Amino acid sequence: MPEKVLAKLENVKKYYPVRRGLLNRVAGQVKAVDGVSLVLHNRETLGVVGESGCGKSTLGRTLLRLEKPTEGRLYFNGTDISSLSARALQPFRNKMQMIFQDPFASLNPRQRIGDALEEPLVIHTQLNREERRERVMGLLEEVGLRRDHYDRLPHEFSGGQRQRIGIARALALNPSLIVCDEPVSALDVSVQAQVLKLLQSLQEKHGLTYFFISHDLGVVRHLCDRVLIMYLGQTMELAPVKELYKNPVHPYTEALLSAIPRPVPGRKRERIILSGDLPSPAKPPKGCPFHTRCPEAMTVCKEIRPEWKEVAPGHQVACHVR
Amino acid sequence: MQDQNSVLEVEGLGVRFRTEEGDVPAVQGASFSVQRGEVLCIVGESGCGKSITSLSVMGLLPDSAKAEGSIRFDGNDLLAMSQEEIRQIRGNEVSMIFQEPMTSLNPVFTVGFQVMEPLVIHRKLSKREAYEEAVRLLEQVGIPDPRKRMEQYPHELSGGMRQRVMIAIALSCQPKLLIADEPTTALDVTIQAQILDLILKLKEETGMGVVLITHDMGVVAETADRVVVMYAGKVVEEADAETLFQDPKHPYTKGLLRSMPSVDDETYALEPIPGKLPKPGEMPQGCPFHPRCDDAMDRCRVESPRVFTVGPGHTSRCWLGEEEKQNHAGKSVG
Structure with a gap:
């Protein structure tokens, strides 16, 4: 049963200027979040997954209007808060909170x-x-x-x-939305599960909505309703949690899932090992940002950024190949 | 029982720190060995003594620490050696890589300089030979364009590349033993997969023994031949990897495996271990795990358990092992 929309992002971008030299001229931009469109429903937990520099934390901070989006619209409870002044934001602040790593x-x-x-x-x-x-x-x-x-x-x-x-x-302050930025990553495993359980029970009791940022796909599977995969500031795939783990569509999602070490010794693994490093977010590749490491990249991937399309109900992907 | 094949034999290792509040034990009675071409994983959570154990093998304990027991490397007791003798071995026959490759590389020297340094000191190569060897090493650890990298500084490399450079330096003297302390914890998963594969590949090629320290049971399953589980300064269980995952005996090992959210099983329900990790110096009486253990008996609260052999090559420091012992007729020690 779809709940009502709590927050909505429309083509949100957050660029940071890179200044260089004696005169501090703007020499370029880091595209931390590059055109994200997303709907967040009441009482859901959206998992946001990606590697370092993928923009997941910046997206979370922008969602709370701790950062002002460079471009795009941001709605909270139906109100456009993308360019409100600090004073005008005050009444919204207590409804949006954050938990840090x-x-x-x-x-x-x-x-x-x-x-x-x-x-x-x-x-x-x-x-x-x-x-x-x-x-x-x-x-x-x-x-x-x-x-x-x-x-x-x-x-x-x-x-x-x-x-x-x-x-x-x-x-x-009885918030309705909490951005959790890697809330259990710094904790030992035996303690981590305690905190996750607490988050789950609080959500049920208070009807909270979580924007749950994590790099741990195991944690995400057990806590989240939907999962968003990001890479270099762009959204790669968004799907209900079951669907994402059963039918990952994007080659990057597949690679991420297969890269996680499993606690099963001697498992014959068909691991997709991505070659190369993450490109710098200051110089993202043209076209699809993942094409430099993608095992299935085609010519078109190097030129044109793939559009964000729906492949199944509620399952969106940005990929030319699939 | 000196085994021909073992590179490292640690017996009854204890490390204590002198503090203002008195001596605090960090490791107590740790025993294990590493064979040639074998990966031994030491698993545990923060404060369990896994890193202190590895630092004692390297002779890198701070002055406030005192180690006892024996650490035999290639038949010689490292704890009985002078600093100078250890220096001959460290970086030469035993190498170590750390969690944070940025802090272990010197930011003011080029990568090339740092890879060449051990080659000149330990292997007595000339500058020119060392340069060529360094390029070869960087190539071996999968660094693209090694000649260019030689001239770069650590800050110009990504985290994964820095860790590769560290591995190249660690391998430069063809060590018999590599100690890797959380080598992939600071890296992204896709890069972690690359680095773990690299360590395993190099182990195959060189036949060195590897001690891998980690908190991640997934990493253990993918790399380990044998596993040592530590809790609150003690080895609580040791077994080969297969046995440890299929038939764990110590309640802590079982809890650790259960508390890790599974990526593949959607029916899995989170099962935390209740309570918190004990602080060094505030150890409970009896078994250090008993306040968090579901199976704790009266005995566990007063008497520290001995080590029981619960199967071939499988030991557990838990009183539950006493019953198991009957079935296996094994021996118990310490």
Whole structure:
């Protein structure tokens, strides 16, 4: 049952200028996000997968309007927020939150956990001191911490607990959308699964929408409803999670799936090993950005950027070959 | 029992750090061996002592650490050697590659200079010979256009290329043992696949032994012949790769395998190990894993388990192994 649309991106681009020389002239552009169109439904988890420099984090930050898109339109709950001023964005801010990869770097080492969690409540709500304290206690318990953690400092917590604090802070203002930027990548495997379970249960309870950025296709398979594959700032493939793992269409998706080491010893692998490196996002190849490493590249791939077409219901691909 | 084929034999290795709060054990009673042409994987999560173990083999422990036990390389005990004697072996007969290739390469010297350095020092080649050999090495590790790369600086290379350069340097003296500490953790999956393949290919070609340290069970399955699982400074299980994945005995190994989300199985449900990793210096009494273990018995809370042989070449440091022992009539040690 399709839920209503929460956010919509139309041909969103985010370019960063590269400055060089004595006069700091603009010498070129890094196309971090290059023409992404996407719809995000209420209560879904969209997995965004790609290798370093593919623009997945920039896309997440742009979605929250932490970055202003260079071009294109960005709608949140039906309102065009692509060029709103900081002041006009204020009412939207508490509905969109973010969870970062390194929970320690996102906490002030000298600030008590309780105070860190209270800060958004001071800025965005009318709650008085007592009510805020009660709310923070509630948040701590909700993410599996204890009330007496209120007065502790970040260094007293383990990595998994710190990430729980990051999650509590994102939840403080009852958001509808949370961008999770590699939230479990820095955690040990045995702890990682705990945090994933927490994210799942919070989503159910609060009806959250996740934009889940990850490079781990195992994690994505078990958490996400749909998956978006990106490469050098462009979208390569978007499909419901089952479909993507069963019928990957794009050669890059196939290669990514086959490159993951599986915990099955002696498995006869027909691994597609991509040759070469990721090109620099400052100098992306012409045509399809993947053609330099694609085992099936044709002449047309070097010249013309493939269009974003639908190959099955809800399954979109940008590829000339398929 | 000195095995003709083994390159490295570690027995009863213990490493302690002196800190203000007193001695903190980082590794306790670790024993394992590596054969020629074999890949031994050491798996574990942060703080389990896997990197400290490898640093002790390289003689690279910081001054605040004290190692005991024995590390026999080619029959000689490395722990009994002087710094100078170890220096002759390190980089020559034993080489190491690290997780972050950027921090292990010197940013102010060219790639060529850094690849040539061990060739001149350990293999006593002339400048010209060393240059040609360096080009050959870069070619061997799959670096395109090696002559051009020789003149470049590390920052001009991508992460995958830097790791290839590190491997070329590590292999330059044809070591008998290569220690790779999380060599692909900082790399993207498609590049990781290339680097793992390269390490396995070079192992085939040279017959060196490889110790691969990782936290990723997928990497273990694809590379290892034998596996050592570490938890809180102790080796908790050792087995050949096949056995470890098909018939893991230690509850921690089982938990580790279950908590990894499967890429291929959509019916898989996440199963975390409850609790958190113990901090060094705050080890629980008894078995260090018992607070997180579903199978913990009263005994586990007070008495640290011995190592039980639970099958041929398969050991587990868990009291559950005592019952298994009856079936296999194996011996138990330490």
